[in-house]
């Protein structure tokens with residue numbers, strides 16, 4: 075029996091989701107277990123373990139036979155990412171899907187004037203689809219000295235992937251990385267001279283545009299080794315991240331707005347609104363052959379006016395040259411942080 079159990083575990087696909095304790099990440103886990111309860115090994119990689127345990131219990135209540143594990147990771151901390159990756163290597167002998175979903179939009183500022191101006195302009199649909207021109211954020215600096223949004227949304231995930239490279243690049247097998255990007259990702263918010271976005275007021279947009287670029291370059295470097303990368307946009311979903319945009323609006327007020335949002339959805343199918351709908355594309359990608367995906371496309375979750383979910387690829391505004399330059403800069407930063415970590419460990423051994 076033990077041998078059989080060992081064989082089953084060995085065969086089961088391993089799926090790791092960062093930011094899986096709420097919102098879109100949790101909805102993805104729920105959807106995956108609904109199609110295959112016993113055949114998957116899910117790993118919920120979360121920062122807040124109290125919320126992670128609640129998510130774990132909720133998943134096991136609806137799928138008592140599921141194999142769901144928890145892993146602590148704070149993607150804004152270099153040491154946390156490295157120890158989490160070491161733990162993954164200890165626990166599993168394969169990693170089939172890595173959903174890089176954790177993300178923050180700290181201290182958002184909603185520009186009411188720009189919003190009302192936008193409402194009566196030709197760009198109204200674009201404004202609702204992307205949030206462009208109406209949102210800025212105030213970023214912070216992590217204890218490692220890096221910009222918080224850049225570290226949480228992009229660089230922490232990049233380090234995680236680099237650490238897990240031996241597990242992800244296995245002969246005769248493919249693995250998939252899926253970056254939760256956004257329609258808010260915009261070239262104008264990103265600069266190769268300031269990849270951390272220290273100077274601007276749109277760190278969120280910059281970090282998401284950087285993930286679009288990074289995914290492309292990862293494909294050029296890793297496809298031969300069986301590792302594929304894609305980017306997605308879940309649409310506009312009501313989650314903790316979006317509730318935080320209008321902090322004076324309690325969550326229930328957002329819910330009161332739902333009929334208005336349904337109305338807007340008649341004009342823009344990007345208003346997916348629920349985490350279940352937002353996770354549509356993440357779930358869809360799980361069923362695709364990675365070789366068939368377009369590295370220049372962002373895959374979008376969309377919901378029609380009648381409430382039907384579907385996935386659509388849209389070409390991204392990216393080019394290989396910029397994505398290669400970003401990759402070089404990230405590798406350089408990786409060398410620097412690893413050196414700093416080594417020096418610190420020499421000074422005070424564990």
Ligand SMILES: NC(=O)C1=CN([C@@H]2O[C@H](COP(=O)(O)OP(=O)(O)OC[C@H]3O[C@@H](n4cnc5c(N)ncnc54)[C@H](OP(=O)(O)O)[C@@H]3O)[C@@H](O)[C@H]2O)C=CC1
Nearest residue numbers: 093097098121122148149150176177256310311313314315
């Ligand atoms: N909602 C929307 O309309 C859209 C969302 N997105 C993206 O979707 C992703 C999921 O967000 P969403 O579900 O909406 O929002 P939630 O706030 O519900 O989820 C964000 C998740 O990220 C986790 N997280 C945040 N910071 C860290 C960190 N430092 N280390 C580890 N985990 C962390 C949170 O965990 P914790 O409990 O610890 O805070 C939480 O689980 C994000 O990347 C977001 O940018 C993209 C487009 C639109």
Ligand SMILES: CC(C)CCC[C@@H](C)[C@H]1CC[C@H]2C3=C(CC[C@]12C)[C@@]1(C)CCC(=O)C[C@@H]1CC3
Nearest residue numbers: 201202203204205256257258309310316319331
């Ligand atoms: C009636 C009012 C309360 C309506 C307010 C609507 C806006 C707050 C939203 C319209 C489009 C939304 C949007 C986002 C945030 C909230 C809106 C600006 C995102 C920027 C959230 C994060 C993303 O990654 C993309 C979203 C695009 C759409």
